[in-house]
Amino acid sequence: MKEKLQEIKEEALRQIEASDRLEKLNEIKVAFLGKKGDLTNLMKSLKEAAPEERPKLGQLINDTRTAIEEILSEKKEAFEKAMREAKLSAETIDVTLPAKRSPMGHRHPNTIVLEEVERIFSGMGYEVVEGPEVEYDYYNFEALNIPANHPAKDEQDTFYITGDILLRTQTSSTQVHEMEKGKLPIRMIAPGRVYRSDEVDATHSPCFHQIEGLVIDKNITFADLKGTLAEFAKQLFGEDTKVKFRPHHFPFTEPSAEVDVSCFKCKGKGCRFCKGSGWIEILGCGMVHPRVLEMSGIDPEKYTGFAFGVGLERITLLKYEIDDMRLLYENDIRFLKQF
Numbered sequence: 001m002k003e004k005l006q007e008i009k010e011e012a013l014r015q016i017e018a019s020d021r022l023e024k025l026n027e028i029k030v031a032f033l034g035k036k037g038d039l040t041n042l043m044k045s046l047k048e049a050a051p052e053e054r055p056k057l058g059q060l061i062n063d064t065r066t067a068i069e070e071i072l073s074e075k076k077e078a079f080e081k082a083m084r085e086a087k088l089s090a091e092t093i094d095v096t097l098p099a100k101r102s103p104m105g106h107r108h109p110n111t112i113v114l115e116e117v118e119r120i121f122s123g124m125g126y127e128v129v130e131g132p133e134v135e136y137d138y139y140n141f142e143a144l145n146i147p148a149n150h151p152a153k154d155e156q157d158t159f160y161i162t163g164d165i166l167l168r169t170q171t172s173s174t175q176v177h178e179m180e181k182g183k184l185p186i187r188m189i190a191p192g193r194v195y196r197s198d199e200v201d202a203t204h205s206p207c208f209h210q211i212e213g214l215v216i217d218k219n220i221t222f223a224d225l226k227g228t229l230a231e232f233a234k235q236l237f238g239e240d241t242k243v244k245f246r247p248h249h250f251p252f253t254e255p256s257a258e259v260d261v262s263c264f265k266c267k268g269k270g271c272r273f274c275k276g277s278g279w280i281e282i283l284g285c286g287m288v289h290p291r292v293l294e295m296s297g298i299d300p301e302k303y304t305g306f307a308f309g310v311g312l313e314r315i316t317l318l319k320y321e322i323d324d325m326r327l328l329y330e331n332d333i334r335f336l337k338q339f
């Protein structure tokens with residue numbers, strides 16, 4: 001019996017030593033210690049031994065079992081440790097590797113130009129304000145001296161929501177909101193979206209952007225308007241840019257003008273860009289109409305002011321020599337990346 005035990009123990013140890021996987025250890029455990037395992041069978045055969053020998057032999061079998069169990073669990077731990085280490089080293093992160101480059105977003109050319117315009121006017125002490133895009137007819141037309149049935153209403157194909165609520169066709173409506181606040185003087189620009197029911201083509205879109213300007217104070221004259229816009233044009237298009245004021249009509253200003261800048265491409269000589277004229281139209285402006293001041297509760301005898309309205313897309317297209325407005329709305333990254 002003793003020899004048999006010794007043999008079993010040696011055989012178990014040999015197999016444990018030779019095993020290369022965790023599963024193998026389980027098989028060994030079953031083969032030697034399991035219900036039908038060698039040691040269990042030996043235990044069962046104890047009843048054949050002489051009664052006085054049994055306790056001693058039983059003890060020996062148990063000692064052998066314990067010894068095998070111990071070695072099995074040592075080996076098991078060694079396997080598990082090796083597996084842990086293999087996993088850890090496989091998952092090691094080399095923090096010195098350069099990072100993957102993820103594609104960066106890009107500011108839209110409209111945004112770049114708007115920020116430039118805001119920078120220029122902030123530098124002259126203007127506040128940047130915003131007004132609502134859904135607007136009452138009153139703010140978009142009436143209070144700007146465009147009464148019902150005025151032909152100027154026809155020029156701006158309006159999206160109406162109800163009879164007197166609409167999508168603003170011009171940022172000029174923001175002027176009225178600012179004047180109604182009753183805080184003078186006013187020196188503001190108001191950028192934002194405007195809407196007109198136009199067909200989409202290279203120069204039209206049902207939604208585009210304007211930047212409105214308004215200054216109201218005592219003793220504001222047309223000379224202030226000219227000086228301000230001349231400075232604006234210089235900062236935006238270059239130091240040698242000239243401005244030209246052409247008489248025009250807007251219901252909310254009197255007198256009114258359209259402003260051209262000398263072509264920054266050919267410096268006024270005449271080119272494809274300025275259609276040979278040397279000048280490019282960039283905005284509308286004028287002295288705020290006394291009726292407009294009055295309607296918003298400002299005394300035109302004490303205060304005067306000027307206003308102007310710039311089409312943002314128009315400036316962007318000019319500045320970057322883009323010949324189709326639709327490119328600005330498609331958000332094609334290949335296009336946007338160029339600016």
Ligand code: DAH
Binds near residue numbers: 250284285
């Ligand atoms: N609101 C005008 C338009 O949409 C632009 C404009 C012209 C605004 C003259 C003004 C201005 O403030 O004085 O065509």
